[in-house]
Amino acid sequence: MHHYQPSRPLNHLQAMLGGLAIVLCLHAAHAQAPAPAPAAPAPAAAPAQISRDAQRAYETTRDKLVQIRTLLRNSNTQASVGSGFFVSADGLIITNFHVASQLALEPERYRGVYVPVDGKEAEVELLAFDVRNDLALLRVKAPATGMPQLAFRDAAKPLGRGERIYSLGNPLDIGFAVTEGTYNGLVQRSFYPRIFFGGALNPGMSGGPALDDSGQVVGVNVSKRLDGELLSFLIPAQFAQALLAKAASAKPITKPAHAEVARQLGEHQDLLTKKFTAAPLTPQKHGGYSVPVPDDALARCWGRGREPDFKAFELERTDCQIDSHVFAGDFNTGYIRLRYEAYNAPKLGPLRFSAMYSQSFANEYFATRGSRKATPAECSERFVETGGMPMRAVVCMSAYRKLPGLYDVSVLTMSVNQSTRGVQGRMDAQGVSFENGLKLVAHYLGGFKWEAAP
Amino acid sequence: MSAAILGLLQAADRNGALVATLDVRHWPVTVGRALTADLVLDDSHVAGEHLRIDRTAEGVVTVQVLDTVNGVALGRTRHERGTQFNWPDSEALTLGRLKLGLRLAEAPIAAEEPLPQFPWRSVAWTVLAVVGMLLLVVGQSWLTLTEPSQLARQLPGLIAAVAMGIAVWAGLWALATKLFTHHLQFWRHVRIACASGLAIQLVSMLAGLLAFMFSLETLARFEPQLVLLGAAVAIYLHLTVIVPQRRRGLAGLVAGVAVVGMVAMLGTNWLQNKRLSNKLYLSNIYPPSLRMAPAVPVAQFLDEAGAIRKRLDERLKDREPDADTPEDPDAE
Numbered sequence: 156m157h158h159y160q161p162s163r164p165l166n167h168l169q170a171m172l173g174g175l176a177i178v179l180c181l182h183a184a185h186a187q188a189p190a191p192a193p194a195a196p197a198p199a200a201a202p203a204q205i206s207r208d209a210q211r212a213y214e215t216t217r218d219k220l221v222q223i224r225t226l227l228r229n230s231n232t233q234a235s236v237g238s239g240f241f242v243s244a245d246g247l248i249i250t251n252f253h254v255a256s257q258l259a260l261e262p263e264r265y266r267g268v269y270v271p272v273d274g275k276e277a278e279v280e281l282l283a284f285d286v287r288n289d290l291a292l293l294r295v296k297a298p299a300t301g302m303p304q305l306a307f308r309d310a311a312k313p314l315g316r317g318e319r320i321y322s323l324g325n326p327l328d329i330g331f332a333v334t335e336g337t338y339n340g341l342v343q344r345s346f347y348p349r350i351f352f353g354g355a356l357n358p359g360m361s362g363g364p365a366l367d368d369s370g371q372v373v374g375v376n377v378s379k380r381l382d383g384e385l386l387s388f389l390i391p392a393q394f395a396q397a398l399l400a401k402a403a404s405a406k407p408i409t410k411p412a413h414a415e416v417a418r419q420l421g422e423h424q425d426l427l428t429k430k431f432t433a434a435p436l437t438p439q440k441h442g443g444y445s446v447p448v449p450d451d452a453l454a455r456c457w458g459r460g461r462e463p464d465f466k467a468f469e470l471e472r473t474d475c476q477i478d479s480h481v482f483a484g485d486f487n488t489g490y491i492r493l494r495y496e497a498y499n500a501p502k503l504g505p506l507r508f509s510a511m512y513s514q515s516f517a518n519e520y521f522a523t524r525g526s527r528k529a530t531p532a533e534c535s536e537r538f539v540e541t542g543g544m545p546m547r548a549v550v551c552m553s554a555y556r557k558l559p560g561l562y563d564v565s566v567l568t569m570s571v572n573q574s575t576r577g578v579q580g581r582m583d584a585q586g587v588s589f590e591n592g593l594k595l596v597a598h599y600l601g602g603f604k605w606e607a608a609p
Numbered sequence: 610m611s612a613a614i615l616g617l618l619q620a621a622d623r624n625g626a627l628v629a630t631l632d633v634r635h636w637p638v639t640v641g642r643a644l645t646a647d648l649v650l651d652d653s654h655v656a657g658e659h660l661r662i663d664r665t666a667e668g669v670v671t672v673q674v675l676d677t678v679n680g681v682a683l684g685r686t687r688h689e690r691g692t693q694f695n696w697p698d699s700e701a702l703t704l705g706r707l708k709l710g711l712r713l714a715e716a717p718i719a720a721e722e723p724l725p726q727f728p729w730r731s732v733a734w735t736v737l738a739v740v741g742m743l744l745l746v747v748g749q750s751w752l753t754l755t756e757p758s759q760l761a762r763q764l765p766g767l768i769a770a771v772a773m774g775i776a777v778w779a780g781l782w783a784l785a786t787k788l789f790t791h792h793l794q795f796w797r798h799v800r801i802a803c804a805s806g807l808a809i810q811l812v813s814m815l816a817g818l819l820a821f822m823f824s825l826e827t828l829a830r831f832e833p834q835l836v837l838l839g840a841a842v843a844i845y846l847h848l849t850v851i852v853p854q855r856r857r858g859l860a861g862l863v864a865g866v867a868v869v870g871m872v873a874m875l876g877t878n879w880l881q882n883k884r885l886s887n888k889l890y891l892s893n894i895y896p897p898s899l900r901m902a903p904a905v906p907v908a909q910f911l912d913e914a915g916a917i918r919k920r921l922d923e924r925l926k927d928r929e930p931d932a933d934t935p936e937d938p939d940a941e
Contacts, residue, residue, distance in 0.1 A: 467755040503755055505896040510752040517892035524882055530924040531882050535914040536890045538824055538904040545897070545904035549890040550914045554921040562921070567890075574896045589918050593911050600907045 208368065212321040213333040215370045216240075218303045221269040222325040223250045223279070223293070223362060225257045228266055238324030238363030238376065239269065239293065241304045242399055246295030249395045250362030251377055252284045253482045255291040259284055259412045260484045260557075267293065272331050283402030284412075286419040288347060288394040289377055289482055291362075292402050305364055307392045308371035314338040322354055322376050322387070324363025332360075338373070342388060344455050346427070346479030350374045350389035365389045416483055417558040420586055423489050424561070427479050427584075428591040431491060436602040441471055441497030444570060444578045445542065447602020448475050448493060468500030468511070481586070483558065486528055488586030491595070497578045505574035512577055516569050519581065521551045529553040529563060542604030544572040550596055555586070564592035572605055617712045618648050618662075624791075628707065637663035640709065641675070654679055654705030662696070662711070670696045670711065679705060735796050738803035739775070745810055746771045778802050782847045789851050797850055805843030809836055817893035824902035829891035834871060841867035883927065 223239045226232065237254030241247065248269060257265040258281040270276045278296040285291075295302070314320070318338045325331050336354015352365060356379045365374040374389030436447030448456055456475035473495040481489035496515065500508045525531035532551040539548040549567040564587055568580040582599045584592060616633040618640070631638065631648040638647040643657035650659075656677035663671050673693045674681055680689045682703040688694050696702065702709040750767055754760045779798035786794045813836055820829035845863040849856055875885045 465756065467757070500755075507752050507755055509895050511755055513892055513894045514753065516894055521889050523887060523889060525924070530921055530927075531884075532889060533917045533920040533924070534889050535910075535917055536826060537910045537913065538900065538902055539907055539910045540904035541907050545900065547891075547894065548910060550910075550917070551889060552917050552921060554925050556925065569894055571894060571897045571900060574898070577894075593914060596914070597907055597911055600910075 208319065209321055209333050209335045212366050212370060213323065213331075216305065216323055216333075216364070216366065217272045217331070219305045220323050220331060220363065221248060221271050222328075222331070222359075223248070223254050224268050224270065224276070225255065225265045226268060228264055233328075234265060236325070236328050236359050237361040238359065240323075240362075240364040240372070241302050242307075242372075242395070243304055243403065244300060244302050246299035246302050247282075247399065247403060248279060248293040248295070249364075249375060249399065250291050250293060251375065251390075252286055252289045252291045254362045255281055255284065255293060256482070256484045259291070259408055259416065261411060262409055263411070269293070269295070280407035282405040282407055283398060284415075284419075285394060285398050286416055286483055287423050287481055288390050288398075290375065290390060290395055290398050292398050292405075294407070305366075305370070305372050307396050308367055308369075308373050310393050310396075314367060314373060316340050318367070320352065320354070320365050320367055320373055322352065322356060322360065322363060322365040322389070324356075324360030324376055326357035326359045328359055334360075336385065336387070341391075342478075344452065344478055346477060348391050349377070350391055352376075352387040352389045353385050354387055355379075355385055356387035413557045414559070417555075417561060420481060420483055420489060420558060420561055421588065423479070423481055424587040424591055427477070427489065427491065428587060428594055431477070432594060432598045436598065438602065438604065439473060439495070441495070441578055442499055442576060443573075443606050444497060444544075445602075445604035445606065446473070446495050446497075446578055446580055447599060448473065448495075449477060449491075453477055454491075454493070467503055468498055468508075470499075471495075471497045483586070488555075488561070488563075491582065491584045493583075493599075494581045495578060497576075499576045501575050503575060508575045508577075512569065512579075515579055516547075516567075519567055521565060522553050522563070525553065527556070529555050532563075532565075538571070539568075539600065541600050542602075544570055544603065544605035546570050546600075546603065548600065552589070552592060558586070560588055561586045562589055562592050563587075564596065566596045566599060568600070568603070570603075570605070613714070615664075615714050619710045619712070620648065620650055620707045621710070622707060637661050639675075640704070650705070650707055652705040652707050655707070659704055660702075670713070672696045672702070677704075731796065731800075735800050738800045738807070741807050742775065742803040743768060743771065745807055775799060775802050775806075782850070786851045790853075794850050798847060801843065801846045801850070805839065805846065809839035809843070812836075812839055818895055818899070820891055821893050821895045822899050822901045824891070826891050829893060830886035830888045832888075833886075834874065837870060837874065838867060841870075883924065 219241045221239050221241070223237045224233045225235050227234055234257055235254060237250055239248040239250035239254070242249050252259070255267060258267045262281075267279045267281065268276045269279050279293040280296050282292045282294050316339055319335060320338050321333050321335055323331070323333050334355045336352050339351040339353050342349040342351045350365075350373070352374070356376050360376045361378075363376045364372045365376060367373050372392045372395070374391055375395055376387070377390050378388045380386040430453060431449065434450065436449055437451075438445035439448045448454070454475045454477045456473055458471070458473045460471045473493075475493040477491045479490045480487050483489070498508070498512060498515075500511070503511065521534070522529060522532045530553045532553045534549055534551040536547070536549040539546050547569040551565045551567075552562045555561040555563075564584045566582050570577045580603070582595070584595050587595065612634045614632045614634060615636065618631040618633060618638065619627055620629040621627050629648060629650055639658055639661050640646055640648045640650060641657050641659040642650060642652070642655050646658060656675065656679075658675045659677050660681060661673040661675060663673070665671060671693055672681065672688070674688050674690050677690050680687050682688070683694065683696065684700055696711065746767060747764065750760060750764060754763060779795055779802050782798040783793040783795040786792065786798070813832055816828050816832050816835055819825055841863050845859060848859045848863065852859065878885055878887050
């Protein structure tokens with residue numbers, strides 16, 4: 156892609172759409188950094204901002220609310236902190252998967268504890284998790300009966316837009332807090348249903364409950380956008396209920412559960428691939444070129460025409476992303492992203508156009524080196540004929556080291572049919588099976604077309 | 610008072626400077642360090658009485674090797690103490706660190722050489738090479754700096770930088786040349802630098818073009834290695850100016866260094882990423898009319914891409930790169 160000047164436009168664009176839901180998972184080291192001035196009498200100031208209803212929500216929930224910590228077994232230092240809440244009398248707790256992922260993936264190094272609002276920390280064990288909906292089910296280790304518990308709101312009685320909801324948790328390990336906000340319906344173009352919560356969520360509140368006026372759980376705190384104000388997201392309660400129903404009597408997880416994570420991600424990518432390939436992609440015109448973009452209901456696209464920084468040629472960009480990120484342990488996966496750059500430079504002539512076009516081609520990033528999570532990329536390249544035009548195409552894939560059968564797939568295309576114009580495309584699919592990866596690439600490549608000017 | 614001169618013996622050091630001469634007025638003559646010798650040579654590797662040179666009635670010059678440890682060399686053949694051999698007058702003898710030459714009185718002398726003319730040809734070549742290099746730089750910036758204002762702004766600095774670069778590079782080689790020979794040969798080094806720079810660029814461009822035309826991915830991937838080879842040739846050419854008489858040895862030396870460099874380059878890539886080239890794909894695009902390789906249908910392309918799976922399986926068997934902490938070494 157084009158990087159002549161440290162391209163501010165692209166960065167800006169990325170900021171607009173790249174800053175997707177940032178998970179609230181908090182590491183202990185981060186929590187210590189921005190310590191507030193100790194002199195500020197925070198607790199005294201708090202009630203002034205909270206309405207009576209919030210106060211009531213907190214009072215009725217405080218004994219069902221917990222903080223979840225994962226601790227390093229050796230040193231007992233906390234590796235991450237989040238929130239959770241009791242959902243059964245025998246001590247079952249719902250939290251986020253990203254709060255408890257270390258218990259699932261590295262149980263030999265981490266253990267989990269919960270800390271009630273007034274009480275001592277005690278051990279919890281992980282029973283089950285739902286990677287796709289970022290949920291985990293924990294149980295108090297010591298046998299328990301008659302624990303206080305929160306009830307779920309009846310799914311048949313949906314909230315109305317603008318209704319008050321109260322989100323609870325322990326932000327930044329500072330102390331338990333309740334924040335008040337509004338229910339704004341479901342997030343548009345989200346791959347799985349997510350509640351758009353118009354209120355403040357902070358790191359550490361992940362996994363905490365969001366309650367309606369009557370104190371029933373409507374959702375579970377999960378994430379927020381960093382590029383907006385009071386744009387927070389909740390997982391609808393029905394998914395927590397489903398996990399609870401399925402796994403209430405499951406055996407605790409004591410061995411690394413990579414296979415189960417991979418299985419759930421496998422289901423996710425199957426669904427994602429099916430949705431992506433279900434219908435032909437929508438053609439988007441750039442001069443005589445048609446490039447494929449996903450349906451408006453599935454993906455969010457940002458476009459930008461005629462970069463003002465470049466006078467010698469025209470450049471139009473498009474950037475589409477399917478909002479299907481899934482948090483799997485310590486990385487994000489499970490999404491598809493498409494990008495295009497359409498060049499038109501009659502003034503430059505074929506040679507200079509080729510030089511510029513090549514540079515844009517060479518600038519692309521691939522995982523040359525590999526990492527702890529995935530292997531270095533392996534590629535295959537060719538001149539490919541599709542939609543009445545030849546393209547240079549490169550497919551690169553890398554395999555996840557610990558999630559068997561999952562791959563990152565990238566395909567890069569450069570049209571080579573016109574001497575002073577061309578369109579560059581790139582699709583990245585994260586965490587898909589090998590077959591689905593090729594299926595996505597085939598679907599994508601099939602969407603290109605050249606129609607000569609009439 | 611004296612007999613006619615029969616010949617002239619001349620001893621020169623390694624740099625070709627005359628250190629002693631002898632007008633031969635009688636045969637035989639002796640050569641050595643002792644003052645009793647006819648030609649006295651001040652070289653610690655020469656014996657007191659090293660050689661006796663005589664001439665037979667038939668006119669053949671003979672050399673008798675006297676009491677010396679080091680002997681004498683005629684061309685590549687050594688002659689030890691006590692031996693005798695014929696000395697064709699055209700060749701020089703080596704004794705100790707000196708060269709001994711003989712001119713016989715009756716030998717015809719070469720015609721007078723005209724004084725060197727102003728070296729128009731060299732100047733022309735130099736100008737051509739430098740202009741070519743500058744044109745290359747200008748051409749390349751014209752290709753890549755697509756905004757007109759950018760080109761105008763950057764060109765003067767660029768040309769100055771290239772000129773400086775060539776001057777410094779050729780200057781260093783010229784200094785080294787001066788150290789070993791009597792001449793600076795600055796302009797010759799400038800010519801070599803410019804010509805090899807042009808050639809390397811040409812090879813690299815040609816490699817990119819051929820790679821695009823015929824879809825030769827390997828050629829595109831190993832273009833940096835081609836450039837390295839070009840640079841090795843350039844350095845060899847510079848070195849031959851410094852020590853012209855050792856071309857073969859230099860070629861071996863430079864080839865050796867180039868091989869080591871190549872192995873280091875490829876080896877580093879291999880150790881880091883288990884592949885010989887760090888370029889993942891061919892990225893040179895030329896005007897479409899130059900493409901000769903066929904464009905295949907998507908199905909065939911994906912069929913071939915299926916081979917990636919096996920290669921990734923291989924990679925999965927490798928240890929992960931920064932596995933500083935072994936996963937669970939002491940779990941049960």
